[in-house]
Amino acid sequence: MxxxxxxxxxxxxxxxxxxxxxxxxxxxxxxxxxxxxxxxxxxxxxxxxxxxxxxxxxxxxxxxxxxxxPPPAKLPITLLLALPRPKMLRRVLQGVAAMGVPNLVLLNSYRVEKSFWQTPFLEPASVREQLLLGLEQARDTVLPQVSIETRFKPFVEDRLPAIARDTLGLVGHPGEFPPCPRAVDGPVTLAIGPEGGWIPYEVEKLADAGLTPVQLGERILRVETAVTALLARLF
Amino acid sequence: MxxxxxxxxxxxxxxxxxxxxxxxxxxxxxxxxxxxxxxxxxxxxxxxxxxxxxxxxxxxxxxxxxxxxPPPAKLPITLLLALPRPKMLRRVLQGVAAMGVPNLVLLNSYRVEKSFWQTPFLEPASVREQLLLGLEQARDTVLPQVSIETRFKPFVEDRLPAIARDTLGLVGHPGEFPPCPRAVDGPVTLAIGPEGGWIPYEVEKLADAGLTPVQLGERILRVETAVTALLARLF
Missing domain, CATH: 2.40.240.20 (Hypothetical PUA domain-like; domain 1)
Known part of the structure; x- marks a missing residue:
């Protein structure tokens, strides 16, 4: 602390x-x-x-x-994260708060195991506890907004285009894509997939909503490591 | 895996x-x-x-x-890390192997608790187990070299200058220092301190050995997050 x-x-x-x-x-x-x-x-x-x-x-x-x-500035980002497994979720929430992400969307994806949605770590009091630990670690006072979207398609079709509008929209995805840009100016919307990655349908839907696929090299990183690495590279 | x-x-x-x-x-x-x-x-x-x-x-x-x-290329870096607390050590070893660090030195520092050196997680079989988990995660086959330096001064005075020679030498330290550079060419020697940071004497000794202080913003990050963030920014 x-x-x-x-x-x-x-x-x-x-x-x-x-x-x-x-x-x-x-x-x-x-x-x-x-x-x-x-x-x-x-x-x-x-x-x-x-x-x-x-x-x-x-x-x-x-x-x-x-x-x-005043507390330190937040990063100009909305982070969409396929719901990680419960144990990882807690560390990701701490990390996201510590790094200064102001808006986090926990999103369903084909490769998110259904059981992950049942975890008590998704309850508001538990989410808040992990966010507070992240703020205490990093010396910040402002809780990130966390929203939970259990249905991929309606969120990505109906709400994501408005979130991504006038931002640099990116989806982290391994493959033959351009590398994630560095030291960007202005706001970003970034989507990071589950273990095993987004399925092609999801990448397509995210692209339709304004998010361009980018990759972070050959190495497959754990979700929490990928989040930190992408944020450190972008800002 | x-x-x-x-x-x-x-x-x-x-x-x-x-x-x-x-x-x-x-x-x-x-x-x-x-x-x-x-x-x-x-x-x-x-x-x-x-x-x-x-x-x-x-x-x-x-x-x-x-x-x-062939396995993916390693990062051109020697990472000096003040020995983290045992629970963190395991995750740091996995992360270091996953990110492609070829050389890791676990170093003593004034703010490393003496008890940390007693952990069974420092035994070679345990270190190797965590490194293998990192390689399996990231898809790499080459184990990093890990060396353990329980005495700060002799290591930094006698051995570090040769390690840091002809590399970009950096020591991560909060304060009025230039920001950590981005996307560098060529080899790097990077020292990351313990929770609470290096003491001024240590920063001075590291500087004498060729390592320049750089900072990573106002936020205080956990060691494992700082390692990932600095590597992602440097390479």
């Missing part, structure tokens, strides 16, 4: 915060904080700054907070 | 292979392979190609193998 994230409900006064949950445990056990310590904090959805730890007891911590700095 | 890796000891004839270990289980349970299936294979340290599954029994599989293609 490189940033202690606060919520409006933590405030007991204009600049006073009381913590009692996992953040208290973290201060005690990982940070090994002591009264007087200064800690980087951020208000969820708001500014970042510093807190003084006024009091650290077994059951609660009291902090005095000064918020002054 | 996107590539079934074979070793010389698996061969019972010039083009015949018998498998009995985890690769057999994988063929049975994950691949759900059947006699007649064609499977991508590679000879560890050698060529890649295709195999026909001649026979799949409970206790062994027999394959006929044709090897024809």
């Amino acid at each position: 490189n940033l202690l994230l606060l919520e409006p409900s933590d405030f007991v006064g204009e600049d006073r915060v009381i913590l009692r949950d996992r953040r208290l445990t973290h201060l005690q056990q990982v940070h090994r904080a002591e009264a007087g310590d200064r800690i980087r904090v951020g208000l969820l959805g708001g500014l970042m700054g510093e807190a003084s730890l006024l009091r650290l007891a077994a059951a609660e911590a009291e902090l005095q907070v000064r918020l002054s700095q | 996107n590539l079934l890796l074979l070793e010389p000891s698996d061969f019972v004839g010039e083009d015949r292979v018998i498998l009995r270990d985890r690769r057999l289980t994988h063929l049975q349970q994950v691949h759900r392979a059947e006699a007649g299936d064609r499977i991508r294979v590679g000879l560890l340290g050698g060529l890649m190609g295709e195999a026909s599954l001649l026979r799949l029994a409970a206790a062994e599989a027999e394959l006929q193998v044709r090897l024809s293609q």
Whole structure:
């Protein structure tokens, strides 16, 4: 945790915060904080700054907070991701939040196993927990918007064209395609497939919606690695 | 597993292979392979190609193998990594092998916890297992060289200058440094610090050995994410 994230409900006064949950445990056990310590904090959805730890007891911590700095800029991207397997999903959500992706669409695809949609890790509280871990890691305060699209065709036909309009639309796909561009200016819509890749029908439908296939070399990367590699290359 | 890796000891004839270990289980349970299936294979340290599954029994599989293609090129890099925590180490080793890093040095640093050096995941068999998983994922046959340097100063003073000579030497470090370059030509020596970063003394010693500090933006990334992001940006 490189940033202690606060919520409006933590405030007991204009600049006073009381913590009692996992953040208290973290201060005690990982940070090994002591009264007087200064800690980087951020208000969820708001500014970042510093807190003084006024009091650290077994059951609660009291902090005095000064918020002054804006969070880091987000990347100008909407990321469409074929729903990864549950274990990978959690890490992908953390990574996406840490890298500064503001909009994530988890999408169905022919090669997404049906059982993946049943995972408790897709429940809003679980998604939010992983996103918060990513924000705490990277020092950001703004949660990405995550939407869940269980039906490929209606989403890609009816909604994707409007999302992709006036953006550089890309679909990551191995094969004889141009390499993914580097250091682009302006907004991007990027679709990354499941393990095993998109099927040709899906690539065609994504292309109809404005997304051009690009590849990232011969090596087959895990989804979380591919996401990081493509974002690092694009921005 | 996107590539079934074979070793010389698996061969019972010039083009015949018998498998009995985890690769057999994988063929049975994950691949759900059947006699007649064609499977991508590679000879560890050698060529890649295709195999026909001649026979799949409970206790062994027999394959006929044709090897024809070279493995993908490695990245021209020596990666120095402050030893990550054990759980992260395994994923980093997989990722490094998958991305095509040929030389990895796991290095001590002031902020590496002493206990990390005691992990069984540093034992050669465990390191090799993770590297093989990375090769199988990415479709490569050549194991990276991994060396373990438990003493920062002698390594950086006595051995690093020769490694870094005639390469672009970089040390990833947050702060007021130039951004990491993109799409470089030629060989690179890159040092990535521990959680919490290198201490100033270490940055100075790395600079004396020929490595210039570069940064990757305001966001603090986990080590495995930083490794992927820096490699994707450099190459």
